[in-house]
Structure formats: C-alpha cells, structure tokens
Amino acid sequence: MAEDAIPERTLKFLPLRSFIHNDFWHKYAEIKLDIDRLDDSGRAIYGIIALDTGKCTMLEVACSSFNDKYHDESLRGFRCKGILLNHNTLESFRSCDKNMVLRGQASQFYHNLLKQESIQSSADLVYYMLLSFADLKTYRFYHWFAFPVPTEITYRYDDEQPIPSNLDVKLRKSICQFLYQKPIPNEPFFIYHAIKGIKLLVDYIQHHSPDTNFRAEDMEPFYFCFYDPRSDTKSVPVSWHLRQMLTYLVLTSPVLAEQGIKCIRVTGSTPAELQLSLMTIYLPKHVTDVNDLKLWAGWESDRNGKYLPRVTSLNDSMSRESLAGNAVNLNLKLMKWRLIPALNLIAIKQAKCLLLGAGTLGCNVARSLMAWGVSNITIVDYGKVSLSNPIRQSLYRFDDALNGGKTKATTASERLLEINPAAKIVGVDLKIPMPGHPIGQEIAETKDTLDKLIRLIEENDFIYLLTDSRESRWLPTMLGAFYNKHIINAALGFDSYLVMRHGKNEDGYIDTKNDADSSCPAGFRKINSYDLGCYFCNDIVAPGNSMKDRTLDQQNAPAYYRIPKSDPLFREQEPDGLLGIIPHSIRGNIATLQTMVTATERYSNCVACSISVLERYACNKKDFIINVINGTESLETVAGLNQMMSSIFDGNEAKDTLDFDSDLSDDL
Structure with a gap:
C-alpha cells in the first residue's frame, strides 16, 4: 500500500x-x-x-x-x-x-x-x-x-472523506428534492449519478441477467446513497440495514465484486438538518447462490x-371490562377453531335477548346466554328475592333476601355485570298483565306497563319465556308473534320439563299452508318453520288464573332446573343446525329418563298466535289486551274455539265437556 x-x-x-x-x-x-x-x-x-x-x-x-x-x-x-x-x-x-x-x-x-x-x-x-x-x-x-x-460476508472501507466541493451543492439540492418531498418516496437506498442526478436501484439492477448489471456503466460518477437515522455521521459503525443492501449487491452485481463503491450516508429529518458523509466500501466476491451462505446473524438483543x-x-x-370481554370471546373462539368453524359468534354477540322471568329458569338461562357470548340482555321480573330463592336461583345471595328482599330484576342484572362487566345488562321491574288477573281501576297504570313491555319486545331479537305461570306467557307470546320475534319457551313440571321455540315467519303474521313435500316418507308431513306451533297451540281453552289454588308444594321448582335452560343457537330455523337438528320442542321426563323431540303445527284457532287474535290486536291494541285481562272479551270467541266446538257438539254437551279443571302442571 x-x-x-x-x-x-x-x-x-x-x-x-x-x-x-x-x-x-x-x-x-x-x-x-x-x-x-x-x-x-x-x-x-x-x-x-x-x-x-x-x-x-x-x-x-x-x-x-x-x-x-x-x-x-x-x-x-x-x-x-x-x-x-x-x-x-x-x-x-x-x-x-x-x-x-x-x-x-x-x-x-x-x-x-x-x-x-x-x-x-x-x-x-x-x-x-x-x-x-x-x-x-x-x-x-x-x-x-x-x-x-450473512456473517460470512465482510466488507472493508476507507475512512470517511470530504465530499468534493464541485459536487456538494448540487448533491444536496437533489437529495432535498428527492427525500423530503411529499409524499415521501419509499427509497432508503438510491443512487446519485453526478451527471444524471437521482436514480433508483431498479434502473440498473435486473435479477434475471446479473452479469449485465452495471457492466456498461462508468462507475466513476456513481454514488450509492443510504439513509441513516443516526445523528453521529462522523463515526462507524453504520446502520445495520446498509448491510442488507450490500448483501443484495453481492448477490446481483458480479461486476462490482472485489471493487470499491462510493457510498454517501444521508442523515437528517428535514432539509435544514441534512448531513452528508462519503466513504468507499469494498465489496467481497460475488455469491451466485444464496444457499452457499450457511451462517446468518441478526437477532436483536434485549435491554x-x-x-x-x-x-x-x-x-x-387494559380495563377490567376489556379483559373480561376478551376472556369470554377467547373460550368461544377456541371452541370454534376445531369444533364448529361455521359458528357465527358475531351474530350471537350482537343478539339482543329479553328474559321474562328472573327466577330459577331466568337465572340459569342468563348465565347460559353469557357463556355463549351474548352481551346484550334485558331481564324483566316483578318479584323480590325470598329466603328460599338463593339455593336454586344462582344469581342471588342470602343478603339479597333480607329486609323484605331486593327486586329480582335489578339484583340479577347487577350480578351478571359482576360476572362480565363488559356486557350490557338491564334489569326492569315490571309486572306482566295476565288473563284471569283483572286490573280493576288500574287501567292507566296497566297501559303504561303495556307500553314498556311492547317497547322491550320490539327492541329485542329473542324473547325467552321463563315465568312461573301459564297465563303470564300469553301476552309475550301474542306480542312476539305479532312483532315477528324469535320466542323460546322453557317450563318446569314436577318431574318433567319443556323447551320449545315458536314458529316465526320472516314476512310477518300471514296465514300459510304447508305444501305437500314428496321427499317426506309415507305417513309423515313436513312442517315449515313458520308453521310451528306456539306454547298455547295445543290448548282448547284460554289461560286463566292458575295461581290462586296452588298448594305449597306447587310453588317451588324441583332441583333439576338446570336441564332445560335454553341457548341462543335456536336463532336459525333451518332443519339442520350447526349442533345438529333444531327441534321444535324437547320434552323430558326425569322419572322415566326419557327425552322426546316433537313438532306441533300452528293451530288456526290458537288463543295466542292465530290470525284472528293477531288481527284483533292490530285493530284495538291495548284496549283488546285490557278487555281480555278483565274478562270482558273472550279469547275463545276471538280465536274461534267456541264456534269450532259448537260445530262439533250441541250447546249443552259442549258446555259439559269444556267445564273441567286441568290436572296437568300449570307450566306444561
């Protein structure tokens, strides 16, 4: 040297x-x-x-x-x-x-x-x-x-040199125009040609013909520029990403192998801060195949x-609400990965559910819905927590029953929010008007109650009937059919239970008939989803006051209340759901250890969902409901049951036949 x-x-x-x-x-x-x-x-x-x-x-x-x-x-x-x-x-x-x-x-x-x-x-x-x-x-x-x-490739360099004075001004102007213009070009590496100005690597390097890259060029006016955020431009080492550009040149430009290239380090976030420094870097031998490079480095060290x-x-x-919400979603999504890939968790989460009844069934259905990811639940009840409730009704504690008891709806909503603070839970203290329970002079208050109940049914997508009497389910059933809502019903007897969904017509309450289906086996008939019956479709009498003659043993639900709790997967009414068939009703008997899956067709004279009842409500709205509750208007007459019976029996025979007390469970 x-x-x-x-x-x-x-x-x-x-x-x-x-x-x-x-x-x-x-x-x-x-x-x-x-x-x-x-x-x-x-x-x-x-x-x-x-x-x-x-x-x-x-x-x-x-x-x-x-x-x-x-x-x-x-x-x-x-x-x-x-x-x-x-x-x-x-x-x-x-x-x-x-x-x-x-x-x-x-x-x-x-x-x-x-x-x-x-x-x-x-x-x-x-x-x-x-x-x-x-x-x-x-x-x-x-x-x-x-x-x-690659660690097998090393580079040599000459100490930083001053930029020639005849080049400095023009170079700075070109770099300022290129680097600091808007929008910023995505070019941390570029070439400055002393005659042609700013050029890009793509202008000179083609991958399919590496031997021709730079071969016809005079390298004297070429300056390879790289942006280096380091503020100290007078020292080595240089930034790591320059090593990646040099590796690229070694792989693509054999003409530059074992040659020195002039490199300019560019620093500064604005034109006023622009600093330039020049060095010559000597490239090693050309590498034809990247597989020849066996040793690599680049892992980042910790603090x-x-x-x-x-x-x-x-x-x-993260807030505790976010952590709780994410934890709920995590379990469901992990289940979805392998078991039910098509499960629409977003639709479940966005579903608005109205639970009528916050007792034994209501508490467990609410917990089940939350476990499935439902985050918008409204709970309606009029009762207060008694000392016998907490042992069976999982959302209440002993303290809730003291001093006369807290209201069930409010207490249940508070407990659910303690379980999942991210959920939207509302408790509504509301008494559902019922046939057989006259309202007397409280007409204005009842109309206000009806307004609230109708608004709740209109605002929600799924209505769960979980009350403790048959007559308390009539009004929600009728309103749900009129406003075309998904209705899911769960009820308990002494040793039996029922879970069912009501038929729902996407076009509203219109009279439909089942067409013949050639695919059905002989002796069977297909029932369309919108022709499935409701809770009252098997009745030939209107619901009345079933609570006045209840004995003490009939006022408490048995210990197997967890079996019939419903889940939100009844939402789709197709024959085959993601978890198998979606039955119309499931009837279970504990004594015989039997479960029956049954289907019942909508009854044209039903006291709750028939066209005649819905049309009467459409005409008179709240006045019709109040008349039914007070007994001044007969549901049997409106639904056509009396006329049907008259056509079968004579008047006296029909009266004797229909005047009986049911020995069946009030809930079933």
Whole structure:
C-alpha cells in the first residue's frame, strides 16, 4: 500500500432496534383468534423506519402493520416488509432452533426476491422477522425480532472523506428534492449519478441477467446513497440495514465484486438538518447462490445486551371490562377453531335477548346466554328475592333476601355485570298483565306497563319465556308473534320439563299452508318453520288464573332446573343446525329418563298466535289486551274455539265437556 493511501478497515454495523406499539398486539390477538387460528405459516407485517435522527435506527410496528395498503402520510419514513412467525405453544417457541429458523427465512426471502424481475422499492431490501408466542389467556406476548444478514460476508472501507466541493451543492439540492418531498418516496437506498442526478436501484439492477448489471456503466460518477437515522455521521459503525443492501449487491452485481463503491450516508429529518458523509466500501466476491451462505446473524438483543426474547404484558393497559370481554370471546373462539368453524359468534354477540322471568329458569338461562357470548340482555321480573330463592336461583345471595328482599330484576342484572362487566345488562321491574288477573281501576297504570313491555319486545331479537305461570306467557307470546320475534319457551313440571321455540315467519303474521313435500316418507308431513306451533297451540281453552289454588308444594321448582335452560343457537330455523337438528320442542321426563323431540303445527284457532287474535290486536291494541285481562272479551270467541266446538257438539254437551279443571302442571 502506498504511503499516502487511505488505510482499509473492516466495516462494522450497528444493529437495528425495534419498537412495538401495544395496539400491534391488540390487533394481532384479533387476527389470531378470528383468522389465523392454528395456522403458523407466517403473516406479512409492515414496519416503519422513521425519517428522523437518533442514536440508532428504529423499526416501529403498530396495528396498521397488518395492512399492506395503509400508509400514513403524516408519518415520515420508509415502510418495510417483514414476516411474523407465531408459535401455537410456548414450548415450541422456546425449543425451536433459532439459527435454523433465521437461516431458513433469510434464504427463502432472497430466493423469492431474486425470482422477481427486479425490486419494486429499495425498502424491499430491509427484511426482518418477528418470532412470537401469544398467550391470549394472560395477554402476555413473547417475541424476538431478527434482521438477517450473512456473517460470512465482510466488507472493508476507507475512512470517511470530504465530499468534493464541485459536487456538494448540487448533491444536496437533489437529495432535498428527492427525500423530503411529499409524499415521501419509499427509497432508503438510491443512487446519485453526478451527471444524471437521482436514480433508483431498479434502473440498473435486473435479477434475471446479473452479469449485465452495471457492466456498461462508468462507475466513476456513481454514488450509492443510504439513509441513516443516526445523528453521529462522523463515526462507524453504520446502520445495520446498509448491510442488507450490500448483501443484495453481492448477490446481483458480479461486476462490482472485489471493487470499491462510493457510498454517501444521508442523515437528517428535514432539509435544514441534512448531513452528508462519503466513504468507499469494498465489496467481497460475488455469491451466485444464496444457499452457499450457511451462517446468518441478526437477532436483536434485549435491554441488558443479552440475546434473549422479550415479553410484553398488556394487562396493565387494559380495563377490567376489556379483559373480561376478551376472556369470554377467547373460550368461544377456541371452541370454534376445531369444533364448529361455521359458528357465527358475531351474530350471537350482537343478539339482543329479553328474559321474562328472573327466577330459577331466568337465572340459569342468563348465565347460559353469557357463556355463549351474548352481551346484550334485558331481564324483566316483578318479584323480590325470598329466603328460599338463593339455593336454586344462582344469581342471588342470602343478603339479597333480607329486609323484605331486593327486586329480582335489578339484583340479577347487577350480578351478571359482576360476572362480565363488559356486557350490557338491564334489569326492569315490571309486572306482566295476565288473563284471569283483572286490573280493576288500574287501567292507566296497566297501559303504561303495556307500553314498556311492547317497547322491550320490539327492541329485542329473542324473547325467552321463563315465568312461573301459564297465563303470564300469553301476552309475550301474542306480542312476539305479532312483532315477528324469535320466542323460546322453557317450563318446569314436577318431574318433567319443556323447551320449545315458536314458529316465526320472516314476512310477518300471514296465514300459510304447508305444501305437500314428496321427499317426506309415507305417513309423515313436513312442517315449515313458520308453521310451528306456539306454547298455547295445543290448548282448547284460554289461560286463566292458575295461581290462586296452588298448594305449597306447587310453588317451588324441583332441583333439576338446570336441564332445560335454553341457548341462543335456536336463532336459525333451518332443519339442520350447526349442533345438529333444531327441534321444535324437547320434552323430558326425569322419572322415566326419557327425552322426546316433537313438532306441533300452528293451530288456526290458537288463543295466542292465530290470525284472528293477531288481527284483533292490530285493530284495538291495548284496549283488546285490557278487555281480555278483565274478562270482558273472550279469547275463545276471538280465536274461534267456541264456534269450532259448537260445530262439533250441541250447546249443552259442549258446555259439559269444556267445564273441567286441568290436572296437568300449570307450566306444561
């Protein structure tokens, strides 16, 4: 080496650092549960190297990193593509061969890159990998960034040199126009040609013919520029991402092998802060196949300088309501992954459910609905908690029954909110008007009650009938049929139970007939969903006061009340549901250990859902209801039961036949 020659030294690089915004993990938690599930093949992410100055080059990822089309023009920087590799277990995250993963991903990246005709942007050369495990139960995220480069390739450089004075002014002007214009070009690497000005790497490098790259060019006016956010431009090492660009040149430009290239480090977030420094970097031998590179480095060290993964916990940044809501959704989504992929959890969550009755059935149905992810529940009841309730009614405690007892609806809603603070639960203290229970002079108050009940039924999608008497179910059944709502009924006898859904016509209450279906076996007939009967379709008398003659043993539900609790999957009325058939009714008998799945056709003379009753309500609304409650208008007459009986029997015979006391359970 000549005495006046500038000594060559090994070029060193300062590793990239990462910064993960919390919303990145929030977004990935959604993607993992809703989209990726058990898929661990990898997901593309996009990070930003800010056009800023600092002690090191920082790559940031946020919730927008999962959107390949998103670009915030207010954020000045270069958008670079990487890959997120998430493991499904913590053990696989810990035990995987990190060096093998790094080498495999780096080789795959360069293979895919060089298969293209050319790069689209020089930001494509800044490649990174995020290895992770997401513990979605505790909201702890284990992660480790890597920026892969081959360790077998080293570079030499000359000390930084001053930029020639005849070049400095023109160079600064060109870079200012290129780098600081809006929108910012996604080019952390570019070429300054002393004659032609700013040029891109794609202008000179084609992947399918590497031997021709730069071959016809005079390299004297070429300056390879790279943006380096480090504020100290007078020192080495340089930023790590320059090493990735140099690796790209080694793989694609054999003409430059073992040659020195002039490189300009560009620093500064604004034209006023622009700083330039010049150095000559000597490239090693050309590498023809990336598979020849066996050793790779690039794992990010932690805050203590150790090469270990990091852990981010989001518990402190999340409200208890969010944690509770996410925990509920987690169990359902994990179940959906393997067992019921087609289950529409969003539809279940958005369903509005009205529970009429907050007793034994009401408490357990509410808990069951919440377990299925329903978050909008309204509970209606008029009673108060008694000392005998807490042992069977799971939402009440002993203290709730003291001093006369708290109202059931309000107390039940408070308990549900304690279970899931993220849910929307409302308790309404309301007495449902019932046939056989005259209202006397309280007409104005009853009309106000009817307005509230009608409004509640109109506002909700699913109506659950869970009251403790037959007559209390008549008005909600009739209103649900009129306003075309899904109605689910559950009732208890001494040793039997019933769960049923009422027929629902999407076009409203219109008279329909079942057409003959050739697919039905001989002796069977198909009943369309809208022709399924309601709770009262098997009755030939209107409901009356069933409570006045109840003995003490008839006022308490038995201990098997958990069996008939309903779930929201009755929402679809197709023959085959996601969990099997959706029956019209399920009748169970504990004594015989039998369960029957039955179907009943809508009765044209039903006292609750027949066309004649619904049309009478459409004409007179609340006056019709009050007349029925007070007994001044006969439901049997409106529904046509009396006329039907008259056509079968003579008057005296019909009277003797119909005047009887039922020995069946009031609830069944």
